[in-house]
Amino acid sequence: MTDELTLERAMAIVADLEAEIGAVVVGQRLLIRRLLTGLFAAIPYATAHGGSHSGCGHVLLEGVPGVAKTLTATTLARAIDARFQRLQLTPDMMPADIIGTRIYDARSGTFRIERGPVFTNILLADEINRAPPKTQSALLEAMQERQVTLAERTFPLEDPFWVLATENPIEQEGVYALPEAQLDRFSMMLRVDYPSPENERAMLRARESGAAVRPRIGPSDVVRLRAFIRDAVYVDDNLIDYIVRLGRATRHPEEAGRADLTEMLVAGISPRSYQHVLALARVTAFMDGRTYVRPSDVQEIFLDAARHRVMRSLRAEAEHVTADVVLDGIVRGVPLS
Numbered sequence: 001m002t003d004e005l006t007l008e009r010a011m012a013i014v015a016d017l018e019a020e021i022g023a024v025v026v027g028q029r030l031l032i033r034r035l036l037t038g039l040f041a042a043i044p045y046a047t048a049h050g051g052s053h054s055g056c057g058h059v060l061l062e063g064v065p066g067v068a069k070t071l072t073a074t075t076l077a078r079a080i081d082a083r084f085q086r087l088q089l090t091p092d093m094m095p096a097d098i099i100g101t102r103i104y105d106a107r108s109g110t111f112r113i114e115r116g117p118v119f120t121n122i123l124l125a126d127e128i129n130r131a132p133p134k135t136q137s138a139l140l141e142a143m144q145e146r147q148v149t150l151a152e153r154t155f156p157l158e159d160p161f162w163v164l165a166t167e168n169p170i171e172q173e174g175v176y177a178l179p180e181a182q183l184d185r186f187s188m189m190l191r192v193d194y195p196s197p198e199n200e201r202a203m204l205r206a207r208e209s210g211a212a213v214r215p216r217i218g219p220s221d222v223v224r225l226r227a228f229i230r231d232a233v234y235v236d237d238n239l240i241d242y243i244v245r246l247g248r249a250t251r252h253p254e255e256a257g258r259a260d261l262t263e264m265l266v267a268g269i270s271p272r273s274y275q276h277v278l279a280l281a282r283v284t285a286f287m288d289g290r291t292y293v294r295p296s297d298v299q300e301i302f303l304d305a306a307r308h309r310v311m312r313s314l315r316a317e318a319e320h321v322t323a324d325v326v327l328d329g330i331v332r333g334v335p336l337s
Contacts, residue, residue: 005228011289013225014040017216018287020079024213025072027199033287034190034304035059035076039162039222040286041279042230043187047145054230055146056162056222057187057276060128060178060308062169067192073124073164080222081215082121082160089131095138099148113150118142121158121219125165129175136182139163143185160222180267180311187276188301189308233282234292238337242295243274243281246302249330250310256333264316264326269309277305295336303327 003009014036021032042054061069070086077084087098100116117123118139128136142148146157165186167178183189195203217225245256250268253261281297288297307323316326 005224007232007291010225010228010232011286013217013221014287017079020213020216021072021075024075025068026203027195028068028072028192031061031068031072031190031192032076034188035072035164037280037283037287037301038187039076039080039160040226040229040283041187041276042226042282043279044275045144045146047147053146054226054279056160056226057280058143058163058165058185060183060186060189061164061166061192062189063166063192064194065168067194069166069192070124070126073122075213077122078213079216080121080219081217082219082222083158084122084124085117085120086124086126087117088126089128089135091130091132093131093135095135098135098138099142100150102151111151113153113155115150115155116148118148119155119157121160122162122164125163127167128165129167129178132176133179136176136178140182140185158219160219160226180309183308184270184272186308187280188304190304229283229286230279232291233286235278235282236293239281239293239295239298240278242334242336243277243298245334246277246298246330247271247274249334250306250327253326253330253333256330258329258333261326261329264313264321265310266313267311269306273306273309277302280305299331302331 018032018036022029025032038057038059041057043057044052044054046052063069074084074086096116098116099118100114102111103114105112125139142157142161143163146159146161148155148157168175247269249256249258250265253259253265277298280301281293284297284301285291285293303324306327310323310327312321312323312326
C-alpha cells in the first residue's frame, strides 16, 4: 500500500480485509470485526526510556474448543502478511520459552542472546491459563511496553506487535487464573460462542471448497491505518466525560442510580482502561463508516473492554451474577450527559 491514504481509501481497505477473512472464517462476523477493532486501535503506552507511543490492542478470547478462535487468528495473520507465532502454553513452560534466554557459546567463550517466539508481529498464546503465573508474567513487559529485557539488554519489539490469547472457560483442572495485572493488559476479552445452524452448514461448505485467504495489506500498512484512524475520527469532550462516568460507575454503582449493584463488585476498571475504551470506540465508529464517535460506539464496545477488568464479589459469584449483567446495568444507568 504505497498510495496516499484518504478516508474513502482507508475505509475500503479495512472493509476488504474484513470480507477476505470472512470468506474463510464463516459464522464469526462479530469476532472478526472485534479483532480488527483491536488491531487498528491506537492504545497509548510509555516505555521506561521515555516517550509516548501507541500500539495494537491485545485481545483475550474465551470459548470452548472448536469455535474458530485459532483459525481466525491465523487467517487474520495471513491477510495482513504478518509474521506469526503460535505458542501452546503448558504447565511446564518456562519464561525463557517465550522471551528467549542467554546461551553460552563454547566456541567463542561468550554468551549470546537466543530470541524467543515473542519477537514477531502476531503472537497467539493458546490456552494461556494453562501456564503458571511466572510464565504468564513473561508477557507483561512485552504487552505493555512492547519491549523485552534479556539479561542486561532491552530489545524493542517490531510494530505492529499484537498478542491474541485463548482460554477454555470449561476446564478447571490444570489451569491458573490470570492475575489482574495480566488481564488489564488486554484491551478486550471476547466471548466466542457457537455459530448458528445456518453458519455451521456454510462453514462445512467453505471447508469443502478449500477457500484460502490472500494477503491484502502488510504489517507496515497496519501501522499507517492505525495512525490514520486515530487522527481521522473526532471525539467530543462530552464523550470523554461519558467514558469517565462509566468507569467511575464500575467503582461506585450508586453514582449511576444502581445502588443494588454495589455489593456485586469489589473493584471497578482502572483509569488506564479509559484509554482503551476511547481507542476502541474510535475504530468502532470508523468501521461503521463515520469520522466521529457516538455514545452508541462506546456502549457497543464497553462490555468487551471492561468485563475482564472488574472484580465480582463473593455474593455475585454465589448468585451467578456475571460481569456482563453488572456492566449492562451500569451502562443503562449512566446518563449520556
